[in-house]
Amino acid sequence: MAPGPSVVxxxxxxxxxxxxxxxxLRALAGGAEGPVxxxxxxxxxxxxxxxxxxxxxxxxxxxxxxxxxxxxxxxRILQALEPRLTVTTNPAATLARGGVPVxxxxxxxxxxxxxxxxxxxxxxxxxxxxxxxxxxxxxxxxKSADAGDLVDAAFPHFxxxxxxxxxLRGPGGDxxxxxxxxxxxPAEA
Numbered sequence: 569m570a571p572g573p574s575v576v577x578x579x580x581x582x583x584x585x586x587x588x589x590x591x592x593l594r595a596l597a598g599g600a601e602g603p604v605x606x607x608x609x610x611x612x613x614x615x616x617x618x619x620x621x622x623x624x625x626x627x628x629x630x631x632x633x634x635x636x637x638x639x640x641x642x643x644r645i646l647q648a649l650e651p652r653l654t655v656t657t658n659p660a661a662t663l664a665r666g667g668v669p670v671x672x673x674x675x676x677x678x679x680x681x682x683x684x685x686x687x688x689x690x691x692x693x694x695x696x697x698x699x700x701x702x703x704x705x706x707x708x709x710x711k712s713a714d715a716g717d718l719v720d721a722a723f724p725h726f727x728x729x730x731x732x733x734x735x736l737r738g739p740g741g742d743x744x745x746x747x748x749x750x751x752x753x754p755a756e757a
Contacts, residue, residue: 571705572732573603573663577695580611580642581712588739592710593650597668605659605702606670607695608646613638618687632685633677639691640672660702671698688721696726696734706733714738 576596582589596604610617617634620626640655647653647670654667662669673694676683683689683697692709699707707730711718719736727734727745734745 572703573605574601574706574708575605575607575695575699575704576601576708577607577691578609579711580609580614583611585712590649593646597650597652603663605663607691607698608639608642608670609691610635610638611642613641629685636673636676640674643670643672646670690720692719693722693726696730699732700730704732706735708735708737710737714740
């Protein structure tokens, strides 16, 4: 049996390095990583949600859902940069047709019991959640910097429940997430 696809999360901060982002999109659309579903970071769109929440004081649930919208917006931007990509709320179906999906998490806007609606969950953890949902063999987080284990607060929780390989990729190369750290966390109550 062939291993599952990969999920590749492209950090929103990659927008600041347009040549690298465009090269990554070309490579992914061209099959350099094999079958792959792309998860967009929210980038500046999500940062605008954080700023608005700070200024206006609305709740985390609304901020989370607006950040999901930001990811959907970034999905459409990525497709505009690389037309071979397909924006979809159902990456598994696009993969089954041989396409390269960019995930729009709009289906999560009504909430999901496994996903807390706080800033503890960003596109990093959502990439792991999607990886488990579609049976991915690995989840790659592409970051704009080699920043060690710079991930969101919920990431270890989602990592402990993902059976595949987790790779943190910065400009300096790939580093495998140490599953032992995630396994040492207490189980969910």
